[in-house]
Amino acid sequence: MAPPSRSRRAGITMVDAATWWCSFVLVAFTLMGTFTDNSFTDEPDAVRRNHLFINRPCDEIYVVTEGETLHTISDKCGDPYIIERNPHIHDPDDVFPGLVIMINPSNHRKLLE
Numbered sequence: 001m002a003p004p005s006r007s008r009r010a011g012i013t014m015v016d017a018a019t020w021w022c023s024f025v026l027v028a029f030t031l032m033g034t035f036t037d038n039s040f041t042d043e044p045d046a047v048r049r050n051h052l053f054i055n056r057p058c059d060e061i062y063v064v065t066e067g068e069t070l071h072t073i074s075d076k077c078g079d080p081y082i083i084e085r086n087p088h089i090h091d092p093d094d095v096f097p098g099l100v101i102m103i104n105p106s107n108h109r110k111l112l113e
Contacts, residue, residue, distance in 0.1 A: 058105040066097045078106035 058077035070082050070092050083089055086101045 058103055060102060060105065062101050062103050064095055064097055064099040064101065068095070068097075070095055073101070073103070077103050079103045 058073075058079075062073065062077065064073065070089075074080055074082055079085075082101060082103055083092055085104065089095070089099075089101070
């Protein structure tokens, strides 16, 4: 077999360089994306998340976030009957982040303001 020609080796070298450059750009964009979510603040995630949605009305399907209790959710959404509508909650003190509950949202917060 004959050795590859000089122009073919140059083409392969250019393809290798382009591949490495694209890989570098992809890694750079990925790293930039990880730092754009305000991860340099001292506030906990729950505080930042609740700050963004403080005036947002509660939906019928509610996902509990860190630091919330059934009492705070009830006050926030205006639904005092959360336990009655969620038979999967056996202990009101056993509420954890990520728990999905059904609520009957009302305009209770707007009346208080």
